[in-house]
Amino acid sequence: MATKTVVTEKRYRIGEFATKTGLSGPTLRYYEKEGLVKPHRSDNGLRYYTDADASWIKFLLHLKGTGMxxxxxxxxxxxxxxxxxxxxxxxxxxxxxxxxxxxxxxxxxxxxxxxxxxxxxxxxxxxxxxxxxxxxxxxxxxxxxxx
Amino acid sequence: MATKTVVTEKRYRIGEFATKTGLSGPTLRYYEKEGLVKPHRSDNGLRYYTDADASWIKFLLHLKGTGMxxxxxxxxxxxxxxxxxxxxxxxxxxxxxxxxxxxxxxxxxxxxxxxxxxxxxxxxxxxxxxxxxxxxxxxxxxxxxxx
DNA sequence: CTATGAGTTAAAGTCGACTTTAACTAATGT
DNA sequence: ACATTAGTTAAAGTCGACTTTAACTCATAG
Known part of the structure; x- marks a missing residue:
């Protein structure tokens, strides 16, 4: 029987995700505290973010850029x-x-x-x-x- | 002998000048403290501003508006x-x-x-x-x- | 001549948006 | 195994740009 491969979305831990979005780790936690973004947690309790989260953040930053x-x-x-x-x-x-x-x-x-x-x-x-x-x-x- | 009339520039006290420039009194004093504007003083010690000061403030606000x-x-x-x-x-x-x-x-x-x-x-x-x-x-x- | 509304100062307070600190735990390369 | 490096939290601190407060003095209409 062939091995089943489940294609899983990429998980970014906060550091990598910070680089990806141009925000700092603390800023991401701050935004989370304010309810602007909801990262997921791996079994070990560490946050992780996905590409969808990145799109969402980018959108938010554009709104913020317009003065919100x-x-x-x-x-x-x-x-x-x-x-x-x-x-x-x-x-x-x-x-x-x-x-x-x-x-x-x-x-x-x-x-x-x-x-x-x-x-x-x-x-x-x-x-x-x-x-x-x-x-x-x-x-x-x-x-x-x-x- | 006819009376000599000296045409004097209009003097704005801080309240009127604040209205004129759209700034608040405290903000005008703050800008002064920072050295951005130098109002004049009448004999009684009160500040006054002129139309030239207003032009200067407007120019500064434009610079500020560009991100300075x-x-x-x-x-x-x-x-x-x-x-x-x-x-x-x-x-x-x-x-x-x-x-x-x-x-x-x-x-x-x-x-x-x-x-x-x-x-x-x-x-x-x-x-x-x-x-x-x-x-x-x-x-x-x-x-x-x-x- | 006095009440009321400006103006005076220096110093402290506010606000938004983060950033830094402290005291910890988890992950990873050698 | 152990030293780094990354991540965790809550709380305190920072920064720019004003704003507010306190305790006064000055100006002016009735």
Whole structure:
């Protein structure tokens, strides 16, 4: 009789998983304490994570990247655990997050413009294109940005 | 002999200036303590700010918005106080800030894509376009984003 | 001229998001 | 077997960026 081979999903212990996700071990434990991720335990009591857990963490980090706080993520995860009944709540939460994010995004673009102008101005001074005593306000006025 | 009228710049006391800049009084004092802004004093000892101070604060807030920390702003301000000898240093600092900011910007855009996809997925579930048991991973795969 | 609302200072407190410490147990290479 | 290296917990500490408190003084309308 041939040996039966059970294909088991890869198990990552916390150290390897930390490397994989770019988080630290303590941060993973912290996220777990906050209920954001639920690793599994091997028979010996050590945590292990799977590739599915990695996808989940990545998704969470993207949400976090859009400005969601840990508290908001906890709310989202709590609703998710409640099942389909909370789908509209989750959708609403994500839409609110997107609204805030878009707003922030516009401000970022404006700041980027200002930063670029300032860099150009300094570059001009360094390269001698801008007279020694032309101020930045002056220079800005010479561009056509609204403020 | 006609009365001489000296046109004086408007003076904002801290409360009015806080409203004008969107910062709080304590925050303005904090920034002052960190050397980011130097308000003036009237004869009675109260702080006052001018429109030029407001422009300066706005500029600082834009830099802050691009990800500069208070410490970096302090460095920038310190160099600025040293005069033209530090222009290349300041230019270099701002360019570094821009590099980091652009990098962050790309990550933000990616997160935005994920957030949008997730919202679309929820919307699909709510509207019934997506079958009850199609997971997000599945849905993502049906789009053509790289990850 | 006095009540009420700003403004003053220095110092302590808060908050979010981790990080570090301490005191342990488990796994692994030689 | 033993020395490293990795993992375990709960609790305390850190850090950046403010915010709050306390104990004052100053400004101004009635």
């Amino acid at each position: 706080t840990i508290e908001q993520l906890k709310q989202y995860v709590a609703w998710r655990a409640e099942g389909d009944a909370t789908i509209t709540k989750r959708l609403q939460l994500l839409k609110n997050v997107r609204r805030g994010f878009l707003q922030e995004f516009e401000e970022l673009q404006h700041s980027m413009t200002i930063l670029n102008d300032k860099i150009d101005w300094y570059q001009g001074k360094v390269d001698g294109h801008i007279s020694d005593n032309e101020g930045f306000a002056n220079y800005l006025a010479s561009l056509n940005h609204e403020e | 920390t208070i410490e970096q702003l302090k460095q920038y301000v310190a160099w600025r106080a040293e005069g033209d000898a530090t222009i290349t240093k300041r230019l270099q600092l701002l360019k570094n800030v821009r590099r980091g900011f652009l990098q962050e910007f790309e990550e933000l855009q990616h997160s935005m894509t994920i957030l949008n996809d997730k919202i679309d997925w929820y919307q699909g579930k709510v509207d019934g376009h997506i079958s009850d048991n199609e997971g997000f991973a599945n849905y993502l795969a049906s789009l053509n984003h790289e990850e």
